[in-house]
Amino acid sequence: MKIAVCVSHVPDTATKVNVGSDGKSIDPNGVTYVLNPYDEFAIEEALKTKEAVEGEVVILSVGGENNKETIRKSLAMGADAAVLLKSEGELDSFQVARALADEIKNQNAQLVFFGKQSVDYDNQIVGQLTAGILDYNCISVAVDFKLDGDKIIAEREIEGGREVVETTLPAVVTAQKGLNQPRYASLKGIMAAKRKTIEEKDAQIGESMVSIIGMQKPAPKQPGKIVGEDASAAPELARLLREEAKII
Amino acid sequence: MDFHYSEDNLMIRSMVKEFTDSEIRPIAAKIDEEEKIPESLKTKLAEMGLLGTLFPEKYGGGGFGEIGYCIAQEEVTRACGSTAAFIGAHQSIGSNAIYIGGSEELKQKYLPQLTSGEKIAAFALTESGAGSDSFNLKTTAVKKGDKWILNGEKLWITNAADAQVFSTFARTERGITGFVVEKDFPGVSIGPNEKKLGIRGSSTNTVFFEDVELPEENLIGADGRGFLIAMKTLDAGRLGIGAACVGAAKEMIELSTKYANQRIQFDQPISKFQAVQFMLAEMTTQTYAMESMLYRGASKYDEGVDISTDAAIIKLYCSEAISEVADKALQLHGGMGFSRELPIERFYRDARILRIFEGTSEIQKLIISRKTIKQNGAWKI
Ligand SMILES: Cc1cc2nc3c(=O)[nH]c(=O)nc-3n(C[C@H](O)[C@H](O)[C@H](O)COP(=O)(O)OP(=O)(O)OC[C@H]3O[C@@H](n4cnc5c(N)ncnc54)[C@H](O)[C@@H]3O)c2cc1C
Numbered sequence: 001m002k003i004a005v006c007v008s009h010v011p012d013t014a015t016k017v018n019v020g021s022d023g024k025s026i027d028p029n030g031v032t033y034v035l036n037p038y039d040e041f042a043i044e045e046a047l048k049t050k051e052a053v054e055g056e057v058v059i060l061s062v063g064g065e066n067n068k069e070t071i072r073k074s075l076a077m078g079a080d081a082a083v084l085l086k087s088e089g090e091l092d093s094f095q096v097a098r099a100l101a102d103e104i105k106n107q108n109a110q111l112v113f114f115g116k117q118s119v120d121y122d123n124q125i126v127g128q129l130t131a132g133i134l135d136y137n138c139i140s141v142a143v144d145f146k147l148d149g150d151k152i153i154a155e156r157e158i159e160g161g162r163e164v165v166e167t168t169l170p171a172v173v174t175a176q177k178g179l180n181q182p183r184y185a186s187l188k189g190i191m192a193a194k195r196k197t198i199e200e201k202d203a204q205i206g207e208s209m210v211s212i213i214g215m216q217k218p219a220p221k222q223p224g225k226i227v228g229e230d231a232s233a234a235p236e237l238a239r240l241l242r243e244e245a246k247i248i
Numbered sequence: 249m250d251f252h253y254s255e256d257n258l259m260i261r262s263m264v265k266e267f268t269d270s271e272i273r274p275i276a277a278k279i280d281e282e283e284k285i286p287e288s289l290k291t292k293l294a295e296m297g298l299l300g301t302l303f304p305e306k307y308g309g310g311g312f313g314e315i316g317y318c319i320a321q322e323e324v325t326r327a328c329g330s331t332a333a334f335i336g337a338h339q340s341i342g343s344n345a346i347y348i349g350g351s352e353e354l355k356q357k358y359l360p361q362l363t364s365g366e367k368i369a370a371f372a373l374t375e376s377g378a379g380s381d382s383f384n385l386k387t388t389a390v391k392k393g394d395k396w397i398l399n400g401e402k403l404w405i406t407n408a409a410d411a412q413v414f415s416t417f418a419r420t421e422r423g424i425t426g427f428v429v430e431k432d433f434p435g436v437s438i439g440p441n442e443k444k445l446g447i448r449g450s451s452t453n454t455v456f457f458e459d460v461e462l463p464e465e466n467l468i469g470a471d472g473r474g475f476l477i478a479m480k481t482l483d484a485g486r487l488g489i490g491a492a493c494v495g496a497a498k499e500m501i502e503l504s505t506k507y508a509n510q511r512i513q514f515d516q517p518i519s520k521f522q523a524v525q526f527m528l529a530e531m532t533t534q535t536y537a538m539e540s541m542l543y544r545g546a547s548k549y550d551e552g553v554d555i556s557t558d559a560a561i562i563k564l565y566c567s568e569a570i571s572e573v574a575d576k577a578l579q580l581h582g583g584m585g586f587s588r589e590l591p592i593e594r595f596y597r598d599a600r601i602l603r604i605f606e607g608t609s610e611i612q613k614l615i616i617s618r619k620t621i622k623q624n625g626a627w628k629i
Contacts, residue, residue: 072259185263187297187310187320190256 001055004109005046005079006100006130007039009063009070010120024212025090035070038115040077040182041175045145046113047078048180053147056080058107062099062203064088075193076185082196083107085203092210093121097129099203104134109170116141116174131172139165140174251543253319260301260316264323267296276328279449280594283441285334290410293331294365298324299338303347307359314484314546318491325495329598330449332492337406337450338362340488341481341606342369345415348484349426349469349477357465358413358428370411371485372402372429372455373478379403380611382417383475387457389418389425396420396467398429398460406605408438409451415468415481416457422472427462435460446597483556485606486563487549490542493566493602496595497535500577503592504528507581518580527576534569541565557619557629564612567602574599 011017012032020027046057059074059082061067071082085099104112114127131138137152143162144155147169156163157176185193227233227240241248253261271292279285293299302317303309310316317339325332343362346354346369361367378385387400398418405414414429414436429436439454469477505528508519518524545558574596578585585592603609619629 072255073263076259076263184267184296185259186295187260187263187301187312187316188305189297190259190263191305191311194256 001053001111002107002109003046003049003055003057004060004104004107004112005039005042005057005074006060006062006112006114006126007043007070007074008036008061008115008118008120009033009067010036010118013037013119019215019217024215026215033066033069035073036115036118036120038117038119038175038177039074040115041177041179042113042115042173043074043077043079044180044182045142045173045175046111047183049111049145049147050080055111058082058109060085060100060103060107062087062091062096062205068198071198072193073185075196075198076189077183078189080196081199083199083201086200087203087205090212091203091205092208093123093125093129094209095203095205095207097126097133098206100126101130101133102204103201104130111147111169112136112172114172114174116176127172127174134170134172137167137169137171138173139167139171141176142173143176143178145173145179251547256312257315257319260312260319261323264296264298264320265326267292267298268323268327272324272331273327276331277588277591277594279328279330283443283448285331285449289331290334290365290368293335298335299365299368300343300363302339303343303359303363307347307355308363309359310363313550314487315543315550318487318494318542318546321488321491322495322498325492326499328449329492329496329595330447332495333406333447333450333601334410336485336488336492337371338369338411341371341485342407342411342413342415344484345371345426345468345477345481346428348480349474350428351469353465354428354468362413367412368407368410369413369415370405370407370455371481372405372408372414372416374404375401376403380608382478383424385417385419385424387416387418389420389427389462391420394464396427396462396464398427398435398457398462400457402455402457404442404452404605405455406450406452408453408455409441414455416455417474417478420471424475424478425471426468426474426477428466428468429457429460429462433460433462444601446594446600448597479556482606483559484549486559486612487542487546487555489602489606490538490545490559490562490566493570493599494535494538494542496599497531497538497570497573500573500592500595501528501531501535503590504531504577504580507584511582524580527580531573531576534573538566538569557616560607560612560615561629563607564609564616567599568609570599570602 012034015031018027050057057079059071059079061071062085117124128138139154141157142154143157146153150168152167152171154165227237297310300309301312301320302314305311321332346358362369373382375385389396389398412431416427416429417424435458437456442452508524509517511518541562545555545562549555578592578596581592584590
């Protein structure tokens with residue numbers, strides 16, 4: 001069975017981002033990019049599934065030349081093949097989903113994993129849109145996944161608990177933290193990845209439906225204030241919480 | 249002279265960093281305190297491929313050569329000097345003696361088990377009367393029928409408590425000869441762990457050989473040619489030590505700079521004081537020199553060029569420099585540097601061995617000056 005994993009190349013959560021000079025995109029200078037952390041859970045689940053049911057894992061990614069770094073890491077973790085769906089500039093979620101759905105159909109992948117969200121734009125929607133376009137079943141925010149023949153039994157994280165759901169292939173599953181413990185890419189994996197080719201195609205993105213008109217950094221945090229050192233400061237603290245911070 | 253990290257090199261660095269950040273750094277203080285690397289970590293190192301980085305893929309290695317190995321060692325040392333010593337003694341000298349000196353059959357017999365970490369290797373050269381003067385070793389191997397009988401004692405053997413395979417050097421009628429000795433061969437025994445100042449998680453022991461029978465096929469290279477093999481192996485080992493120095497130095501710079509930016513005295517971060525800035529400048533400059541010479545030597549090594557002099561220079565400079573860098577890092581941290589709450593004092597202790605093992609600084613100077621004098625001062629390195 002062919003299993004697809006859709007991965008994105010995102011700014012490292014540890015780097016500080018700034019708004020670019022056009023006022024509507026981030027300034028890439030000095031930003032390090034990584035494999036989207038939620039996609040690591042997706043890759044791990046695909047690899048585990050492949051080991052259990054004899055399959056092939058193909059990595060799909062929409063973006064520019066730089067995405068190859070993330071694709072190579074995915075291959076080093078153990079994926080078998082990869083396709084870079086080339087496009088330049090910012091895309092909306094629908095365009096990304098269209099490009100992925102097109103290639104998933106092309107690959108005839110019956111099971112597709114996504115991270116539950118990309119930590120760059122946080123739309124949390126590409127997996128579900130792709131399932132919609134393909135008319136695949138969809139389980140989002142999965143924290144447990146079992147495949148038994150054509151049947152999927154999964155657990156989803158919901159407010160205050162877990163929900164057990166069941167569906168059948170073909171399906172899209174979006175991965176939440178806790179689904180598994182992603183493996184490290186081993187040194188042998190890096191070598192093996194060098195021998196795998198990254199296929200490149202133009203992404204079939206279609207019309208955009210959303211455009212970004214502006215981006216702003218949040219207002220800087222106010223510095224903390226030390227009101228006093230002992231119990232005598234309590235009244236002043238209470239006054240400030242009520243009158244300045246307005247939280248009591 | 250032109251060196252750039254390749255894409256693979258960058259990938260190795262980021263992956264080993266990711267691994268060490270979550271699997272080694274959190275337990276590094278415990279490894280030092282308990283004087284033991286947990287078995288679970290050794291298993292993970294093997295799974296990552298960190299026990300065979302430099303060897304060709306046909307022996308189960310990573311195929312990354314000396315440069316790849318040095319990058320990985322740098323990253324491991326940034327977290328834990330003991331773990332780096334364990335990997336270094338295993339790969340860079342223990343297994344490497346077989347790779348550098350052994351026949352194809354011997355390599356096929358041992359390297360796959362060593363690169364996979366199924367077995368751990370050690371390098372046994374030093375004896376009580378043969379430290380710097382390793383040529384003076386007294387362990388003997390006597391031919392009896394188609395076997396060799398080994399007798400003697402090896403001192404200060406890194407990994408002895410963990411290893412199943414010892415690349416051992418002994419004297420035969422023809423001169424110094426290398427042998428692969430397995431721990432399970434009758435007559436091999438291991439002394440208690442040495443109590444040390446630094447790299448306390450790395451085991452160091454005496455190894456005893458009493459009428460140990462060795463098959464002919466376990467000879468490393470030709471009878472009587474072992475000293476050269478030992479020296480060639482140490483050339484590679486010294487590059488690896490350079491890598492450990494570079495990794496430790498980069499860690500000291502990062503920790504010290506963060507501390508200096510955050511520690512307030514006289515109403516300002518101590519990084520505002522020129523004395524502190526100059527310490528950081530000197531640490532940075534020394535580290536730049538260390539890194540530059542290391543990868544110059546490692547890329548020459550990967551091209552197959554003889555690097556005996558380069559390796560001695562790298563070992564000498566880097567090990568002396570890391571001692572200074574670690575000392576400055578400690579000074580810059582003040583009392584906190586002296587406390588076991590922070591890793592600085594551990595790096596300070598771990599750095600000290602780097603000037604001693606695999607040839608002391610004085611011995612490196614002998615090697616370097618011999619070449620300089622032989623060439624009558626002509627610059628040819
Ligand atoms: C933790 C640790 C791990 C080790 N691991 C291994 C291992 O895995 N395998 C192995 O075979 N060995 C190992 N060794 C041994 C190590 O290589 C030797 O300790 C080292 O080579 C120095 O030998 P020595 O201790 O006998 O000192 P000595 O040779 O007695 O030297 C004492 C001092 O005299 C100086 N000196 C000696 N000769 C000269 C000279 N000609 N000119 C100028 N100065 C001189 C030395 O530089 C040194 O300062 C290890 C040692 C330690 C401490």
